Amino acid sequence: MRLSKRRGLGLASAAAVTALALAACTGPSDSDSNGADGDFTPLTSIKLQLQWLPQAQFGGYFVALEKGYFEEEGFDSVEIVPSGGDIVPQDALVAGDVDFAVAWVPKVLGSIEATGVELTNIAQVFQSSGTLQVSWKGDGITSVADFEGKRIGSWGFGNEWEIFAAMAAEGLDSTTVSITTQDFSMNALLDGDVDAAQAMTYNELAQVLETVDPATGELYTLDDLDIVAYEDTEGAMLQDALWADTQRLETDPAYADAAVRFLKAVAKGWLYARDNPEEAAEIVYDIASNAEAAFPVGPVHQLWMMNETNKLVWTGAEFGVIDEAAWKKTVAGALSAVNQDGLNLITEEPPASAYSNEYIKKALAELAEEGFDLSGAYTPIDVVLTEGGQ
Amino acid sequence: MTEYAQTASLVVARRRASGRGWAAAAWGALGVLAVAVVWELYKFLGPAEGVTIGQVEGQTGSGVMILPRTHDRAMPHIWSMIIRLGEPTSGGSTPPLFVTVAQAALVTLGMAAVGWLIGVAVGALLGLVMQRWKLLEWGLLPWVVVSQIVPLIAFAPVVNAIGNQIDRSGTPWPQWLSVAVIASYLAFFPIAVGVLRGLEAPDRIHVDLMRSYAAGYWATLLRLRLPASVPHLLPALRLAAANAVLGAVVAEVSIGMRGGIGRMLIQLAGQASSDPAAPWGPMFGSIALGLIAAGSVALIGLGLKNYRRGEANT
Numbered sequence: 067m068r069l070s071k072r073r074g075l076g077l078a079s080a081a082a083v084t085a086l087a088l089a090a091c092t093g094p095s096d097s098d099s100n101g102a103d104g105d106f107t108p109l110t111s112i113k114l115q116l117q118w119l120p121q122a123q124f125g126g127y128f129v130a131l132e133k134g135y136f137e138e139e140g141f142d143s144v145e146i147v148p149s150g151g152d153i154v155p156q157d158a159l160v161a162g163d164v165d166f167a168v169a170w171v172p173k174v175l176g177s178i179e180a181t182g183v184e185l186t187n188i189a190q191v192f193q194s195s196g197t198l199q200v201s202w203k204g205d206g207i208t209s210v211a212d213f214e215g216k217r218i219g220s221w222g223f224g225n226e227w228e229i230f231a232a233m234a235a236e237g238l239d240s241t242t243v244s245i246t247t248q249d250f251s252m253n254a255l256l257d258g259d260v261d262a263a264q265a266m267t268y269n270e271l272a273q274v275l276e277t278v279d280p281a282t283g284e285l286y287t288l289d290d291l292d293i294v295a296y297e298d299t300e301g302a303m304l305q306d307a308l309w310a311d312t313q314r315l316e317t318d319p320a321y322a323d324a325a326v327r328f329l330k331a332v333a334k335g336w337l338y339a340r341d342n343p344e345e346a347a348e349i350v351y352d353i354a355s356n357a358e359a360a361f362p363v364g365p366v367h368q369l370w371m372m373n374e375t376n377k378l379v380w381t382g383a384e385f386g387v388i389d390e391a392a393w394k395k396t397v398a399g400a401l402s403a404v405n406q407d408g409l410n411l412i413t414e415e416p417p418a419s420a421y422s423n424e425y426i427k428k429a430l431a432e433l434a435e436e437g438f439d440l441s442g443a444y445t446p447i448d449v450v451l452t453e454g455g456q
Numbered sequence: 457m458t459e460y461a462q463t464a465s466l467v468v469a470r471r472r473a474s475g476r477g478w479a480a481a482a483w484g485a486l487g488v489l490a491v492a493v494v495w496e497l498y499k500f501l502g503p504a505e506g507v508t509i510g511q512v513e514g515q516t517g518s519g520v521m522i523l524p525r526t527h528d529r530a531m532p533h534i535w536s537m538i539i540r541l542g543e544p545t546s547g548g549s550t551p552p553l554f555v556t557v558a559q560a561a562l563v564t565l566g567m568a569a570v571g572w573l574i575g576v577a578v579g580a581l582l583g584l585v586m587q588r589w590k591l592l593e594w595g596l597l598p599w600v601v602v603s604q605i606v607p608l609i610a611f612a613p614v615v616n617a618i619g620n621q622i623d624r625s626g627t628p629w630p631q632w633l634s635v636a637v638i639a640s641y642l643a644f645f646p647i648a649v650g651v652l653r654g655l656e657a658p659d660r661i662h663v664d665l666m667r668s669y670a671a672g673y674w675a676t677l678l679r680l681r682l683p684a685s686v687p688h689l690l691p692a693l694r695l696a697a698a699n700a701v702l703g704a705v706v707a708e709v710s711i712g713m714r715g716g717i718g719r720m721l722i723q724l725a726g727q728a729s730s731d732p733a734a735p736w737g738p739m740f741g742s743i744a745l746g747l748i749a750a751g752s753v754a755l756i757g758l759g760l761k762n763y764r765r766g767e768a769n770t
Contacts, residue, residue: 119714119723150719152616152712163624217516246517250726256529257505261516276730280527355546359715361556361723363730364547454731456547 109324110142115155115167119148120354121362122371123268123306124168125346126191126379130335132349138334139327148358151223156185159309165321166328171304171393172400172411173224178420179412184312187421189329189386189429191336192306192378197228198271199294200255201262208292210236210299219248219260227411229264231399232301240406252277262294268374272367276455285453301403303396305378308332308386312419322425329429333385333440339372340380340444347372367455373447380444386426393421492534499533502526532733540733541740553734557717557741564704564716565745567632571639572700572749576693579644583651587681588673593652604645608703609710612638616711631713638711639703643696650692654685686763693756697749705742717741 116124127146130136136144147164149155155167156174160183174185199218201207207216210232220226226245233243248254248263252273255263265271271293279286296302308329314321339346347369354362362368383389400411430440504527511519524530532540545556582600586593616634623629658680666676708718721738728735757764 148714150712150714150722152613152710161620161624163620244517252729253529256729257525259517273727273729277529351546351548355548355550359560361720362546363727366547454547454727454734456544456731 106318106320106323108140108327109165109320110140111144112141112166112324112328113145113147113164114328115147115153115158115164116149117155117168117170117306119150119360119362120146120350120358121269121360122347122350122368123375125339125350125372125375126332126336127168128335128350128353129338129346130331132353133335133338135331135334135338136328139331141324141327141331144331148360156183156309159185159311162311165310165324167309168306169309170224171307171396172227174307174309175397175400175416175420176224176227176411178416179414184417184419185309186312186315186419187307187388188310188315188325188424189308189332189426190304190388190392190421191308191332191386192304192375193381193383193389193392194378195228195295195297195302195305196267196374196378197225197296197305198265198267199229199262199296200265200271200274201292201294202255203290203292205261205292207262207294209294210238210301213243213262214238215242215244216261217244217246217259219254219263220245221250221264222247225264226405227400227403228296228299228301228303230301230403230405230411231303232296232299234399234402234404235300239404240408245406267295267378268371272370272374272451272455273363275451276363276367276453278453285451300395301399302392303399304388304392307388310425315422315425325425326428326432329386329426330433333426333429333433334438336379336385337438337440340376340442343372343376343447344369364452364454364456366449366452370449370451370455373449376444377446380442382443383441384430385440387430388421388423388426495531496534499526499531506530529729529732532736536733537736537740540731541737553737557720557737560715560717560720560738561741561745563632564701564708564718564742565748567635567708567716568639568697568700568704568745568749570633570636571704572643572697574636574640575643575696575700576647578640579647579692579696580651582644582648583655586648586652587655597652600645600648603641608638608642608706611641612707612710615641615707631711634711635704635707635713635716638707639700642699642703646692646695646699650688650695651685654688654692655681657681657688658684683763686760690753690757690760690764694750694753697753698746701742701746701749717745 114127116127118124120128124146131144131146147153147158149158154177155164155169156177158164159167160177160181166188168191171187171190174187177183178185199207199210199213206212213233213236218229220229229245230240233239246254246260248260250270252263252265252270254260255274256277263270265274274286274291275288277286278284279290310325311321315325316322348365350372351362351365351368354360354368379385397412397415401413401415403411405411433440502523504525506521506525507523508519508521528536541554541557542552544550545553550556582596586596612634615638616631619629619631619634619637655677662680662684663676666680671679704716705718705721707713708716709722713719717738721735721742724731724735724738
């Protein structure tokens with residue numbers, strides 16, 4: 067009796083362990099790969115993973131969704147999945163949770179080397195870097211060389227590599243510069259806890275300019291600040307890019323076909339956002355504050371963000387095409403950067419499959435045939451910020 | 457005692473009870489007022505940049521701050537916080553902040569309630585088996601205690617990852633369930649310990665009496681041990697409710713679940729430079745949430761009044 071009970075327990079626990087192990091092994095199943103014979107059922111349902119909550123930084127994708135551009139390219143259902151910092155876009159892509167992901171190039175390069183995953187950058191949406199280091203006028207921090215002996219704020223989470231790459235190019239390291247983690251508000255700068263705070267042109271810079279200067283009773287202005295733009299330094303790295311699963315691109319013609327159609331819709335979305343920044347900002351603000359419960363900063367802030375984002379997307383180069391020189395600069399920066407813990411982001415060149423212009427070129431060619439011109443520059447509008455961006 | 461006297465004494469007792477209720481409410485309001493007064497007083501008297509000792513000239517961020525900053529970004533006026541509650545959450549035509557806070561608090565309360573239920577079920581089961589078999593108590597109790605040492609922020613992503621895995625393999629596992637499970641992880645502990653101690657609470661003499669009646673385990677459990685455990689159980693349930701709310705808020709933040717009060721707090725805190733009063737909305741919301749959760753459990757106590765002899769502190 068006693069023995070059999072024990073054996074029963076043993077069996078039950080063995081069964082439970084096996085079930086758990088099996089559950090852990092069951093990954094996503096690629097049931098619809100039809101080989102490379104070119105005969106496939108087109109994908110009609112895809113998911114795009116963002117790297118943050120809905121905001122105008124992702125304007126083009128939401129415009130494409132709202133304006134029906136995905137339907138025009140043959141997608142019945144497109145889901146844009148936000149991340150609250152909990153989802154790492156490239157991880158979600160590797161796990162098969164989503165079909166495409168928005169992520170910064172250096173972060174994905176780090177993942178590729180660290181875990182050996184195979185991902186391909188199929189479109190470089192942001193052509194230039196939007197990262198800044200912001201300090202108060204008069205503190206004398208007008209270039210990366212001035213960081214020496216100063217306290218420099220950074221968010222971490224992979225957003226810091228441009229700082230270290232730019233410092234490496236100036237021969238500075240973390241023994242001469244004090245790097246400190248800052249939160250996502252700009253209080254560290256406003257309270258003088260850091261000498262220079264990290265900021266994106268499209269977000270945190272605006273937060274400073276939406277704050278009242280207690281000395282004057284008016285909002286801070288750009289005249290109060292010294293700004294180092296990493297785009298102007300050796301540390302500049304490529305940011306928001308669209309990533310796809312390399313293996314799936316090679317083996318699944320339906321996926322490769324969907325990638326091109328997806329890029330066409332996205333390009334049209336960004337084109338609309340370029341030509342109608344006010345409406346695009348409104349679309350994102352509306353989705354973010356209602357459908358997604360993302361509690362975005364107010365509508366004026368979103369318009370500022372749309373305007374600044376457009377400047378990064380539409381530099382005069384062709385939409386989404388990866389500039390080889392910029393890619394090489396990013397890789398060189400990633401190789402040279404050493405963080406405050408003495409760690410490298412990557413130690414060897416990424417594989418050649420890490421980026422491909424094949425899909426975006428094909429998408430642009432098809433769009434050109436349809437009469438879309440996707441090579442213009444953006445004419446910025448004037449955005450007057452208000453307190454709290456409301 | 458005559459019937460009249462009995463009624464009279466009842467009325468007096470009731471009046472005394474309601475008087476105590478009012479007094480308690482007044483003390484409560486006074487306490488809240490006192491906090492507000494202390495806040496404003498310090499804001500008025502304290503230096504705007506706070507007090508930092510051991511600061512090295514020209515070295516930003518050196519020294520230790522011993523008194524907090526008092527300027528409007530660090531410490532908004534109480535009335536700014538209240539006014540902000542009535543203003544649109546995200547500007548434009550979005551609903552007022554207090555409405556959004558209430559909605560988010562409800563979402564969190566729902567997850568905390570599910571977590572509490574799971575916690576109570578698991579905790580009660582553990583308590584029962586640990587009381588029934590001494591061997592299991594020796595084997596399990598240390599692990600139950602150790603389980604609470606695991607930091608929640610390390611544990612939460614693991615639960616979330618397992619949940620995603622289950623969801624991906626076909627069985628639907630919504631994200632709120634992960635939050636509820638994490639909340640239950642904090643909630644089950646006081647229940648398990650409370651039930652164990654409660655079931656062991658009857659005097660030896662009473663247990664012996666039951667034995668002399670030839671009452672079996674179940675009869676003893678039902679007629680003696682469970683009623684005797686109530687004074688231990690009620691505080692445990694209340695502790696579990698508070699833990700479940702805490703767990704739900706922390707879980708939301710660490711797994712990035714949107715819609716609840718924890719995520720809202722983080723989100724608004726990120727915008728606090730230009731809108732410093734806004735994060736206080738969800739902060740008030742989570743305080744209200746804790747009170748509601750503990751209060752609802754107190755209602756259970758009303759139904760079990762007859763068994764509450766000797767409860768140390770209500």
